[in-house]
Amino acid sequence: MNIDLVDETNEIKNDQLKLINEVLEFTAQQESVEEEAEVSVTFVKDEDIRQINRDYRDKDYATDVISFALEEQGEGELEVVGDDLPIHLGDIIISIDRAKEQAHEYGHSLDREFAFLAVHGFLHLLGFDHDSEEDEKKMFEKQETILQKFGLKRYET
Template sequence: MALKLDWNNEQDKLEIRDDLIELLNTVLQKAAESEGVEEGEVALTFVDDEEIHVLNREYRGIDRPTDVLSFAMNESLDEELDIVYEVEEDEELDDLTDMFGDIIISVERAQAQSEEYGHSIEREIGFLFVHGFLHLLGYDHQDEASEAEMMGKQEAVLAQVGLVR
């Protein structure tokens, strides 16, 4: 089984077309393949600046909009699964363990950044999506070395699907 992409649109600034979702699904499969991930589920939500601002303030303590947020299930799920597993052994538990987490993209930030960097909105959303996915897998960019590693992985995936600058 390949990775499953569930998506939701909670904004009206950009029409989310089927071809964009197909492209992002391909990006997800390539990113997963490059990381040796064979199955699981990722939830993607498109929002506006106002909504991502609220989430950024609430969850990160940063009082401004951002371009992408990632919320990995594995950050707090391991301890919770130990408790749940003792109480109830069923397929729903397996469903939870297959969920990598949520990626939230501000389409307003993506539009502004695509104009600023001189590339397509599809390329920018693809970049943000891969970036968010790598965060779900535990990658971070707190220093120059980890940022360079993450950037290299992102660009390699985007090149595979033709989303180059």
């Protein structure tokens, strides 16, 4: 899978970028995602994700992660077809400010929180959601299983 990692904050360490790349590759394997698939992950500050959340979701607050699935066809949109086109799953945007706060709040490492948010966003791109209690339970169990199999325990500091 082709993963484009963009750090707009200049605060993410190389080993953290490597971890995100590895956990997303692992998740893609677990979910049988095609090897040609593409995804981008962008790290931003709270003010940037707040603006994105406001502009695209009509929610005027900073959130931890937002995903934009590109393979979903919206109402009135034309389907783009072609055998030679790679599958672009979409974009994941992660707030490093929220990630730092949540890592502290949950008592685990920032690396683990980044991995959690990346997997969470990636599962959204694959069609998982948490709009209902049942869907939320299913999605959170799946992401926790993936992180455990990958070797990132919940309360590691």
